[in-house]
Amino acid sequence: MSNKTLTASNPANDKVLKEYAMLSKEEVQQKLEQTHKAYSSFSQTTVQDRAQRLTVLADLIDEHQKEIATQIAHEMGKPYDQGISETQISSSIARFYADNLPKLMETEQRDVDGAVRAKIVKDPIGAVLGVMPWNYPLYQVIRFAAPALAGGNVCLMKHASNVPGCADLITQLFHKADFEEGIFTWLPVGSEMIEDIINDPVVQGVTLTGSEEAGRKVAEQAGAALKPSVLELGGIDPLIVLDDADIERAVDLAIAGRFDNTGQSCAASKRLIVDKSLAEDFSKRLIEKVKDMRMDDPMSEGVDIGPMSRKDLRDDLHDQVQRAIKSGAKLECGGEIPDRDGAWYPPTVLTNVTQGNPAFNEELFGPVASVVVADNEAHAIELANDCPYGLGSTVVAKDDERGERVSRQLQAGMSFVNRPTTPFAQLPFGGVKGSGYGREQSEYGFGAFMNIRTVYVAEH
Structure with a gap:
């Protein structure tokens, strides 16, 4: 035995x-x-x-x-x-x-x-x-x-x-x-x-x-x-916010797509790629809402963020955040390990994330959102596809036909317009590339x- x-x-x-x-x-x-x-x-x-x-x-x-x-x-x-x-x-x-x-x-x-x-x-x-x-x-x-x-x-x-x-x-x-x-x-x-x-x-x-x-x-x-x-x-899924998007809706979709399950999802929206015309307003609203998220006992009512699953994974995530900051990303909120028992890590927002930064190139498997600024629609698509993975993707746009057209150009197994990647029994789930x-x-x-x-x- x-x-x-x-x-x-x-x-x-x-x-x-x-x-x-x-x-x-x-x-x-x-x-x-x-x-x-x-x-x-x-x-x-x-x-x-x-x-x-x-x-x-x-x-x-x-x-x-x-x-x-x-x-x-x-x-x-x-x-x-x-x-x-x-x-x-x-x-x-x-x-x-x-x-x-x-x-x-x-x-x-x-x-x-x-x-x-x-x-x-x-x-x-x-x-x-x-x-x-x-x-x-x-x-x-x-x-x-x-x-x-x-x-x-x-x-x-x-x-x-x-x-x-x-x-x-x-x-x-x-x-x-x-x-x-x-x-x-x-x-x-x-x-x-x-x-x-x-x-x-x-x-x-x-x-x-x-x-x-x-x-x-x-x-x-x-x-x-x-x-x-x-x-x-794995996945480093993009959520693209086009220049015609409703800012408030885009922020809510980004939070739902990034922070569900304390960010521990392969198909989470890990890179928030925002048109430059909206980036400042989007980032401001995102940071405000993330700061208001409640991190507490997962059995408590109204909790947004629970502990991560293990301390070693929490420590690996923190190391990635620190390396991202050293590489030029700006820490807007979170990013510090709290002084308490358990595998806790606060909801975190990084801005000024660019190609080559660990927050762009690596999968951050936890409650960390990376904001990436795109010059225009074509640049957003280029940024989204500059990734070794291809699991899910999201496009936020008022014009849903435009959103679908952009989504069809993304290298991913799943593309959602105006909704985070979501499992449905009737739809196939899976990816391409890595x-x-x-x-x-x-x-x-x-x-x-x-x-x-x-x-x-x-x-x-």
């Missing part, structure tokens, strides 16, 4: 919440064997059966939303109300696949020379390993698991080591929905065991949401094993781990 543990700590006060036993290599192998057996039967279940289980899962998430939001707040510091919102998008994804599964699984008929029948059918491929992050502990799991299970695959979850209580609670909900052990299985292991799990013949696909570094490792390992992978990695490849959610997420198979019956 393993004697190693995963420790859950509250980032608001550094208190240890609970320890969870990790699996030994032998125990992991037993789980994989159980998964293999479960797949043999689960892959043969009916579309109606799988849809019903997903509906039950959605109902359970809604029923337990307070418990889930509380667990998330305690383990990674997300403000409680934002945790409730996370449960709502999660249940909507489960319902999307439950409601649309018959259509998603439909056989497509093709008229082909020499064939009595030519069809495209969709079959499951086997066990899918999900390597999950801590910043959206429930949503990220549902995003990979709901479409995989809908298609008849089975799921193995390697969750982030600092949210084991969330992983345990999520697993209980899946099991209550009759996605029992073997169909949905939590593997409480360290990252050092991921390669061996990927290489196991039971695993037929892998998806990861995390850092670019982790993505490169998993992509290499999955590629060497000739197994499909989906990667959702933000990874493949898509989750919608019919495109459903097809990621399905065998899209040709069946051709020749004429006699």
